Amino acid sequence: MTLFLEIRKQRRTGFFPAFVLGGAAGAAIPVANMAFRSRIYTDRLTAAGAESPLKILVDANWQMMVMVNLLLVVSGACILYHTEFADNAFRKLCTLPEREWKSFLGKWLLLAAVSFLMTAMEGAALEFCRGYWFTGRAAADGAEYMEAVFGAGAFPHMDLVRSMMYGWLMMLPAVTVSLLISSVCRNMWISLGIGVVCFAFASMAPADSGVPALFPYTLAFRIPQGEAAGMAAEMTTAAAATAETAVFLAAGILAGKIRRRMA
């Protein structure tokens, strides 16, 4: 019900078109990359120490796709709360018998859901690229490529799904923090500014080691390995992302209660 209300509140805000277009833009990145530079990547299949097509595609495109995703997440969080604050609708909400944390949770669910939609669109694009360029090349040059790289029956859909789920999970801390910031700052430009600064910092910070790697926005830049070799590291970062998400969700719920106490 809360999620349904949040969806209704976003009518005519441009929230849903923004995420659909953003997802399409993110999905267009690997397609465009492959369209213009396919040879560079497909040749890596035959190089020594060959990688899977998925890993090649993810390595080549993930950073750029995450940048689009994070920008959308920050903007989306701003839109969600700007809708509440712009014409004081939030104050009316506070006079209704509805717990504030439900509204926060509803918005989080919505933002997480549209982020998932974006990731799914991008995953579909990666799958398209793999099928169009890599399988096509394998078909042209001989099916032995595929067998050599993956073994028999080599269509790693599950790897793709797992990679995309991992990418989405890594994005959730950024989703939650962005929403928390937007719920605290009534002025949308402040929350947007903070989000962009965090996002810029994350794009420069090392994503694979040290404390900066645990920064919520940096986690989103972790590249899904898509291979069993990286499983252990992925599990660790997935646990960290889940813990951060839970902590920031609790903070968001608490922020509503503190705001009421301090009003």
Place this chain on the structure above:
Amino acid sequence: MYAANMAGTAGRPESVPERAPAYMIETRGLSRSYGSFQAVAGLDLHVPKGVVYGFLGPNGAGKSTTMKMLLGLTAPSGGEFTVDGMRYPRDRMRILRRVGSFIEAPSFYGNLTGAENLDIIRRILGLPRQAAEEALEAVGLGPYRNRLARKYSLGMKQRLGLAGALIARPPVLILDEPTNGLDPVGIHEIRGLIRSLPARYDCTVLVSSHLLSEIELMADMVGILNHGRLLFEGTMDELRRAAMMRGLPVDNLEDTFLAMIENDDASRTGAAGSGRRGSGSGEASVAAKERPGDRS
């Protein structure tokens, strides 16, 4: 009836059952301060069931702060209050379920139409679909239900806010200056609507304004607030009598109100009796909270 109620105010026994409260809204020593500024100071308000209670005071008197406290939007610094026998903060959610409100400026989603705005409220309150339509019709917004709220005029936004307060037909309505921004025709309509609410919906209305002339036309009782303190509480007739006893002008209630406020201001600054209007009696004012019960 009100006089009788108020006569018993101070000593209302604690054993009065919650289901039959003597007052729909009752505050005891309600206070709110912001740093050293006392917005509301020890307010004892008594709003009987089924009346339109006019909450009157100049700008900055503490009317909106009081109303916000009654709705849990602002935490009291001290004191306590009950609404329909329910105590804050213990029963905050139950209180909000029983109260319809309109506080200060209209609150709405500008990206939604009037009907969609009310639909959000309707769903939160778990009301039937026609509740939103009826509320829109009641405030005269029926023909504009599908227009975006951000494109409403200020008066229409006020009406939308009122519709949001009325939608559940709550037993208690708290309306903060609901006629602000309305044209004379709109003021007349909304005033008539508020006046008719107790009879139509069996509810109690607490309505604030800084215009006595307006309150006079719709309220059964009036509470006058200045600098966070209640100067008077009672019916219009009791206000006239009190003013007459104090030597304040009574020909026009607006003048009575102004004199009362000026006297209170003067008593605060130590300038009482310095030739200001309405201070002819030489008495400080009716400043100390005065209720008919106290005089009897």
